[in-house]
Amino acid sequence: MWGRVRKAGDKVAHALRTEPKAGGGGRPHNLFEAAASYVTACAEDDQDRAEEAAGWVSPEALSFGVNELACRAVIALARERGRSPETVARELLGLPTG
Incomplete structure (x- = not known):
């Protein structure tokens, strides 16, 4: 049983893992920054910026955000x-x- 719990926890941790910000140094983007940038870029029809923001976090984390x-x-x-x-x-x- 604990093996399944640990495996599920590993999946959640992997899904929420973030990538370092572009330009080196600094803290990584969090999933809410990625989501805000992604949605804004989509609303402004900026495909390059949407793709960049989508790369900051895992697809699962972006979906959650x-x-x-x-x-x-x-x-x-x-x-x-x-x-x-x-x-x-x-x-x-x-x-x-209605």
């Missing part, structure tokens, strides 16, 4: 608009809200 950013953004917009998060999410995706 993008998901967390999406959740926080929907919650913030819902509060701002006085609507439910589900309604805001559906509106953003162009889906029927």
